[in-house]
Amino acid sequence: MTMNTDNYDALKKIIKIYLPEDVSVDDITPNSHLINELNINSANLVDVVLDVEDHFDITIEDDEIEKMDTVASALEIISQKVAK
Amino acid sequence: MSKQRVVITGLGVCAPNGVGIPAFTEAIKNGISGIRFQQQLADLNFGCQIAGQPEIPDDLLKEYFTPLQLRDLEATGITYGMIAGVDAWKDAGLAITDKDTVDYDSGIIFGTSLLGVEKFRKAIYLTDEGKVKRLGSTTVIQTMASGISAYLGGYLGCGNQVTTNSSACTTGTESILMGYDRIANGYAKRMLVGGCNDAGPYIWGGFDAMRVLNKKHNDQPEQGSRPMQSDAGGFVPGSGAGALVLESLESALSRNATIYAEVLGGAVNSGGQRQSGSMTAPNSIAVQHCIKDAMKNTATHPQDIDTINGHLTATGMCPTEIKNWSDALGRSGENFPYINSLKSMTGHCLAAAGSIETVATILELQHGMVFGNINCNDIHPDITAIIAKSKIPNKTIHKEIHIAAKASFGFGDVNCCMLFKKYNS
Numbered sequence: 374m375t376m377n378t379d380n381y382d383a384l385k386k387i388i389k390i391y392l393p394e395d396v397s398v399d400d401i402t403p404n405s406h407l408i409n410e411l412n413i414n415s416a417n418l419v420d421v422v423l424d425v426e427d428h429f430d431i432t433i434e435d436d437e438i439e440k441m442d443t444v445a446s447a448l449e450i451i452s453q454k455v456a457k
Numbered sequence: 458m459s460k461q462r463v464v465i466t467g468l469g470v471c472a473p474n475g476v477g478i479p480a481f482t483e484a485i486k487n488g489i490s491g492i493r494f495q496q497q498l499a500d501l502n503f504g505c506q507i508a509g510q511p512e513i514p515d516d517l518l519k520e521y522f523t524p525l526q527l528r529d530l531e532a533t534g535i536t537y538g539m540i541a542g543v544d545a546w547k548d549a550g551l552a553i554t555d556k557d558t559v560d561y562d563s564g565i566i567f568g569t570s571l572l573g574v575e576k577f578r579k580a581i582y583l584t585d586e587g588k589v590k591r592l593g594s595t596t597v598i599q600t601m602a603s604g605i606s607a608y609l610g611g612y613l614g615c616g617n618q619v620t621t622n623s624s625a626c627t628t629g630t631e632s633i634l635m636g637y638d639r640i641a642n643g644y645a646k647r648m649l650v651g652g653c654n655d656a657g658p659y660i661w662g663g664f665d666a667m668r669v670l671n672k673k674h675n676d677q678p679e680q681g682s683r684p685m686q687s688d689a690g691g692f693v694p695g696s697g698a699g700a701l702v703l704e705s706l707e708s709a710l711s712r713n714a715t716i717y718a719e720v721l722g723g724a725v726n727s728g729g730q731r732q733s734g735s736m737t738a739p740n741s742i743a744v745q746h747c748i749k750d751a752m753k754n755t756a757t758h759p760q761d762i763d764t765i766n767g768h769l770t771a772t773g774m775c776p777t778e779i780k781n782w783s784d785a786l787g788r789s790g791e792n793f794p795y796i797n798s799l800k801s802m803t804g805h806c807l808a809a810a811g812s813i814e815t816v817a818t819i820l821e822l823q824h825g826m827v828f829g830n831i832n833c834n835d836i837h838p839d840i841t842a843i844i845a846k847s848k849i850p851n852k853t854i855h856k857e858i859h860i861a862a863k864a865s866f867g868f869g870d871v872n873c874c875m876l877f878k879k880y881n882s
């Protein structure tokens with residue numbers, strides 16, 4: 374899959390707010406696991422989803438949230454939704 | 458096991474007339490009011506359009522919250538409680554633990570009434586619109602009563618009991634007794650105690666509806682809170698937080714901490730909403746019982762009390778409260794201790810009242826003073842029939858204080874009385 378860099382940059386901007394102090398925005402790669410590698414508090418995932426919904430004007434279902442474990446998987450869901 | 462002696466080693470305050478101990482100390486010494494006209498209350502057709510609310514500079518909050526927490530922080534009680542609580546902890550010279558360390562000897566009992574009402578209001582609108590998913594992750598933690606102890610606990614790394622008490626306007630004082638008991642019994646070395654209360658129309662509206670607020674001073678806010686006065690016609694609502702670090706004397710001495718005062722202990726009870734008591738009015742027999750129990754529990758002779766920081770809200774119950782103190786202590790006229798009401802400057806800060814007022818009491822012991830009551834020039838004749846006018850100072854008196862009493866009384870007919878003593882090493 375070719376990655377949409379606009380979407381990637383937008384997602385990085387969203388994720389940045391939720392990073393703990395010891396993780397930098399430069400640590401984010403497409404393969405980063407949101408909870409295990411970027412150390413985002415699992416409770417904040419719902420907030421990431423709300424921000425993504427607002428930014429891309431899409432709706433993400435609960436079963437899709439479960440699949441959003443890495444940056445790349447989140448981008449895949451976003452690109453599917455935005456394309457529709 | 459014999460009881461541990463308990464001392465106060467840290468103070469923090471976020472009051473309508475002063476945020477931080479230095480500003481608050483100046484305010485109570487000089488009789489500075491924190492009561493202001495509230496346009497929002499006027500717009501909403503409140504009878505009482507004045508209130509006490511701490512003024513927080515925007516950039517101050519960065520010291521107490523992460524940028525992520527600040528992003529959707531709408532619980533004013535948590536804001537006030539964090540400022541007071543974290544300040545008290547730092548004032549005590551205590552460290553914030555690193556991310557892998559838990560301090561099992563330190564706990565928190567930090568009370569509130571309703572927390573996060575603005576957040577809850579938004580959540581209700583979203584829920585009713587069928588948008589429950591839009592509530593985000595912090596609706597629960599900002600609206601649960603124990604949100605304040607949870608925010609503080611996470612910031613400080615406390616691993617002893619971390620909880621929130623709630624007993625209406627007795628809350629702040631009760632938290633001090635609860636923390637005292639825990640240390641005295643050897644279950645904790647340090648307890649951060651206090652209370653906080655949200656600000657705003659959704660907190661104050663119910664009191665306005667009960668017609669217990671002062672409606673007559675909307676154009677003279679600073680004169681609106683008039684405890685013990687002939688024309689006292691209702692209280693002025695307030696908000697904020699007060700916090701104290703309680704510590705075993707042993708722990709305080711071992712780390713060479715500054716000791717502000719000793720907590721002698723106190724008593725808590727309820728009038729059962731029987732006799733003269735009801736949901737909203739105190740049973741005077743129980744109030745006197747509570748004061749006498751506090752004396753007994755701390756082996757304090759009534760004659761040794763130098764000053765009283767009363768509950769004294771200005772609803773018209775002040776003469777009854779004065780009579781209860783006089784009867785319980787067996788002291789009247791010129792033999793009555795000094796008595797004051799911080800509410801004349803802050804309004805009634807509800808669940809935070811007892812803790813902010815106790816901070817003021819400890820400052821009296823520390824600085825050797827009895828702060829003056831403001832708006833105090835026409836004392837109710839039923840009060841001067843019991844105690845001498847000179848015992849109700851309208852200017853701050855500089856004088857060594859050895860023992861001070863603080864009591865709070867709350868809806869549900871609940872009472873708490875505490876005794877504090879100047880610490881002499």
